[in-house]
Amino acid sequence: MQTGLARECQEEIGADVTVGRRLHVAEVFKPKASGMRHQIEMLIACDVPRDYVARMGHDPDPSQIDTVWASPIDDAALFRPAFAACLLNAAAPLYLGVFDG
Numbered sequence: 001m002q003t004g005l006a007r008e009c010q011e012e013i014g015a016d017v018t019v020g021r022r023l024h025v026a027e028v029f030k031p032k033a034s035g036m037r038h039q040i041e042m043l044i045a046c047d048v049p050r051d052y053v054a055r056m057g058h059d060p061d062p063s064q065i066d067t068v069w070a071s072p073i074d075d076a077a078l079f080r081p082a083f084a085a086c087l088l089n090a091a092a093p094l095y096l097g098v099f100d101g
Contacts, residue, residue: 002019005017005019005044005046006019009046009057010057010058011057011058011059011060012056012057012059012060012061012064012067013054013055013056013057013067014055014056014057014058014067015048015049015052015057016048016049017046017047017048018046018047019044019046020044020045020046020047021044021045022042022043022044022045022094023043023044023045023087023094024042024043024083024086024087024092024093024094024095024096025040025041025042025043025094025095025096026040026041026043026081026083026095026096026097026098026099027039027040027041027097027098027099028040028041028081028098028099028100028101029098029099029100029101030100030101031101037101039101041081043083043086043087054067054068054069055067072084072085072087072088073088080101081099081100081101082099083096083099
């Protein structure tokens with residue numbers, strides 16, 4: 001899983017990350033043209049090099065339009081699903097439950 005996550009980060013955000021620990025797991029329901037999609041999402045801590053500048057990688061997801069730094073305090077509205085509050089809560093459980101995407 002760590003190798004796959006590191007590869008995805010290189011492809012989508014152009015960063016060679018150091019993969020850390022799993023923070024949370026959540027179920028997410030996202031509306032799609034073909035119906036509702038049920039996904040399991042894992043939030044995992046990663047470190048990027050100190051000189052990394054947020055950018056698109058060489059193979060972003062089809063719906064990816066940008067890569068930005070987002071603070072869960074100042075930019076909570078950018079987090080979709082609404083994971084920001086969970087990231088700020090050290091007592092948040094591993095399984096976060098169900099979110100709308």
